[in-house]
Amino acid sequence: MGKTLFDKVWDAHVVKQIDGGIDVLYIDRHLIHEVTSPQAFSELETRNLPLFRKEKMVATPDHNIPTKDQHLPIKDALSKHQVDRLLENCAKYDVELYGLGHPFQGIVHVIGPELGITLPGRTMVCGDSHTSTHGAFGAIAFGIGTSQVAQVMATQCLLQSKPKTMRITIDGELNKGVLAKDVILHIIAELTAAGGTGYFIEYAGAAIRSLSMEARMTVCNMSIEMGARGGMIAPDETTFDYIEGREFTPKGEAFEQAVAYWKTLHSDADAVFDQEYHFDAADIEPMITYGTNPGMGIKIKGNIPERLAASSQDSFHKSLDYMGFLPGESLMGKEINHVFIGSCTNSRIEDLRIVADYVKGKKKAAHVQAMIVPGSKQVEKQAIAEGLDLILKEAGFELREPGCSACLGMNDDKVPAGAYCVSTSNRNFEGRQGPGARTLLASPLVAAVTAVQGKIVDITEFLN
Amino acid sequence: MEKVVKVLSRAVPLSNEDIDTDQIIPARFLKATSREGFGENLFRDWRYNADNSPKESFVLNNATYEGSVLVAGKNFGCGSSREHAAWSLYDYGFRVVVSSFFADIFKGNALNNGLLPVQVSEDFLQELMETVKLRPDTEVEVDLVNQSISFNEFEESFEVNSYKKECLINGYDDIDYLVSIKNEIEAFEKQAITI
Numbered sequence: 260m261g262k263t264l265f266d267k268v269w270d271a272h273v274v275k276q277i278d279g280g281i282d283v284l285y286i287d288r289h290l291i292h293e294v295t296s297p298q299a300f301s302e303l304e305t306r307n308l309p310l311f312r313k314e315k316m317v318a319t320p321d322h323n324i325p326t327k328d329q330h331l332p333i334k335d336a337l338s339k340h341q342v343d344r345l346l347e348n349c350a351k352y353d354v355e356l357y358g359l360g361h362p363f364q365g366i367v368h369v370i371g372p373e374l375g376i377t378l379p380g381r382t383m384v385c386g387d388s389h390t391s392t393h394g395a396f397g398a399i400a401f402g403i404g405t406s407q408v409a410q411v412m413a414t415q416c417l418l419q420s421k422p423k424t425m426r427i428t429i430d431g432e433l434n435k436g437v438l439a440k441d442v443i444l445h446i447i448a449e450l451t452a453a454g455g456t457g458y459f460i461e462y463a464g465a466a467i468r469s470l471s472m473e474a475r476m477t478v479c480n481m482s483i484e485m486g487a488r489g490g491m492i493a494p495d496e497t498t499f500d501y502i503e504g505r506e507f508t509p510k511g512e513a514f515e516q517a518v519a520y521w522k523t524l525h526s527d528a529d530a531v532f533d534q535e536y537h538f539d540a541a542d543i544e545p546m547i548t549y550g551t552n553p554g555m556g557i558k559i560k561g562n563i564p565e566r567l568a569a570s571s572q573d574s575f576h577k578s579l580d581y582m583g584f585l586p587g588e589s590l591m592g593k594e595i596n597h598v599f600i601g602s603c604t605n606s607r608i609e610d611l612r613i614v615a616d617y618v619k620g621k622k623k624a625a626h627v628q629a630m631i632v633p634g635s636k637q638v639e640k641q642a643i644a645e646g647l648d649l650i651l652k653e654a655g656f657e658l659r660e661p662g663c664s665a666c667l668g669m670n671d672d673k674v675p676a677g678a679y680c681v682s683t684s685n686r687n688f689e690g691r692q693g694p695g696a697r698t699l700l701a702s703p704l705v706a707a708v709t710a711v712q713g714k715i716v717d718i719t720e721f722l723n
Numbered sequence: 724m725e726k727v728v729k730v731l732s733r734a735v736p737l738s739n740e741d742i743d744t745d746q747i748i749p750a751r752f753l754k755a756t757s758r759e760g761f762g763e764n765l766f767r768d769w770r771y772n773a774d775n776s777p778k779e780s781f782v783l784n785n786a787t788y789e790g791s792v793l794v795a796g797k798n799f800g801c802g803s804s805r806e807h808a809a810w811s812l813y814d815y816g817f818r819v820v821v822s823s824f825f826a827d828i829f830k831g832n833a834l835n836n837g838l839l840p841v842q843v844s845e846d847f848l849q850e851l852m853e854t855v856k857l858r859p860d861t862e863v864e865v866d867l868v869n870q871s872i873s874f875n876e877f878e879e880s881f882e883v884n885s886y887k888k889e890c891l892i893n894g895y896d897d898i899d900y901l902v903s904i905k906n907e908i909e910a911f912e913k914q915a916i917t918i
Contacts, residue, residue: 301756
């Protein structure tokens with residue numbers, strides 16, 4: 260029997276198997292940030308353990324940093340302390356660090372791919388659930404807790420039960436105005452917020468193959484939102500073209516050799532998955548969420564359901580009460596006061612281009628606060644080089660400096676209690692963007708149109 | 724890690740489904756650099772009003788309910804990988820979370836901190852939830868060695884990986900084991916595909 264892409268990469272990293280069917284899994288690259296690493300460094304110290312493979316680690320602050328005036332000292336004392344601890348720990352253990360102001364700084368899941376740290380066939384972890392993003396390159400990448408961060412620091416390995424495999428195939432061609440974000444929101448709405456739990460997903464089919472690397476990252480990024488540990492896409496020419504020539508990618512002959520190996524990283528024709536789903540791209544329309552988990556999504560033109568098979572009526576109603584919506588209601592015409600474009604899901608150059616392309620020559624609605632936060636210093640630099648910053652400024656958008664920002668509201672970038680925010684981020688949980696904030700997840704295009712119209716509209720009517 | 728063998732305690736019922744780690748511990752309380760003290764902000768926004776006064780309707784503010792067992796709706800711990808969620812539950816005093824379904828990363832984090840996730844059938848969960856709500860003095864017994872959970876006349880067995888069970892019973896961490904096989908890891912590195 261053939262092997263799946265997941266099996267090929269996983270099996271190549273198993274050091275040994277122990278009791279209970281648990282594998283000792285070798286990790287090729289470890290990304291760290293300021294929020295989930297300090298306790299792991301402390302654990303090394305408490306146990307008097309050295310850092311095993313510092314050259315396989317990269318650090319950057321992203322979760323808890325301001326997105327304004329990054330050249331100045333951080334004002335919030337606790338945030339400053341946490342970022343300082345990252346700096347001290349990286350200096351002490353000699354870990355590669357891209358601190359504030361460094362040209363490579365950014366959201367971990369944006370900088371890994373753009374620097375060529377993320378490569379097909381690698382195993383990658385980070386103390387952040389959206390590590391699944393890197394699977395877009397055919398890597399096995401997943402989020403871990405801080406105890407596991409310490410384990411990787413000490414041994415470059417983790418103890419893991421091998422997840423089951425799932426393949427999601429999307430055939431056909433995507434409709435106009437439908438972006439990768441709509442694809443993944445559609446899938447999660449169909450499979451529910453727990454539908455992928457216990458699985459590692461492979462995304463396949465013509466619609467997936469047609470996506471750029473940025474778009475593939477958006478899809479894999481949200482695998483965790485259906486409970487899956489990760490998602491991956493077999494590498495192809497699109498992948499190799501993206502990778503070639505980046506800061507840390509193999510060069511010259513080494514690159515050619517790597518490509519030859521990467522071309523073997525696909526599911527064999529006779530590989531068997533534990534679970535398979537098929538979707539038709541033609542059925543996917545621009546999406547938006549109405550509830551408090553990412554599985555609560557609808558076609559933007561559609562109505563909120565009367566009930567949800569995945570939830571008890573009690574939980575469903577609690578969720579709608581929080582959002583201020585009613586069962587069966589349409590979201591068309593709902594006034595929106597906040598638009599957030601950013602996060603590891605949608606803050607790459609392609610996302611900024613989509614927004615700028617739509618808002619060029621237009622103005623945001625007067626009552627909307629529109630914030631756009633690039634995923635990295637490199638994205639910011641590219642946006643400026645292309646003049647996107649001026650277009651966005653003209654349209655009334657505030658372009659901030661790179662970081663996780665209002666995706667999780669750890670810094671000052673919060674949505675006020677009760678306010679609605681159309682957001683390109685990944686989670687619409689209660690209070691995620693600030694206590695009482697109400698988040699509606701959507702694509703960068705939906706977000707851009709919403710900012711200009713000031714309300715939820717059928718975006719397809721506004722596209723050329 | 725503290726050993727876990729048997730827990731006999733009253734329980735706290737929290738019937739919400741899909742309780743995500745942002746509810747368990749909101750991101751703005753993740754700024755600490757040690758593992759201690761997160762219990763204070765456990766379920767912060769459900770537990771306290773904006774002016775920091777307790778929300779009387781929330782179960783943790785209801786003195787009727789107490790104990791080291793949390794009984795929660797399905798898909799508990801979904802969302803972020805923040806281990807702070809497990810730390811905050813443990814720091815508050817919980818030693819067991821009972822639900823009909825757990826998110827993967829949370830489950831792993833809980834096991835790495837001596838917090839036992841006990842996955843039961845939906846029927847058992849509903850029976851337990853209703854019983855505890857009506858009779859707060861109900862005692863729940865969780866026996867890790869026999870992998871069983873019981874209250875009144877009800878009993879169900881639960882799954883736990885045999886390796887993780889040994890770790891919990893003996894108070895071992897994964898890191899102890901991994902450090903002990905460093906030679907094998909180094910040998911693996913010499914023959915592995917490295918790109």
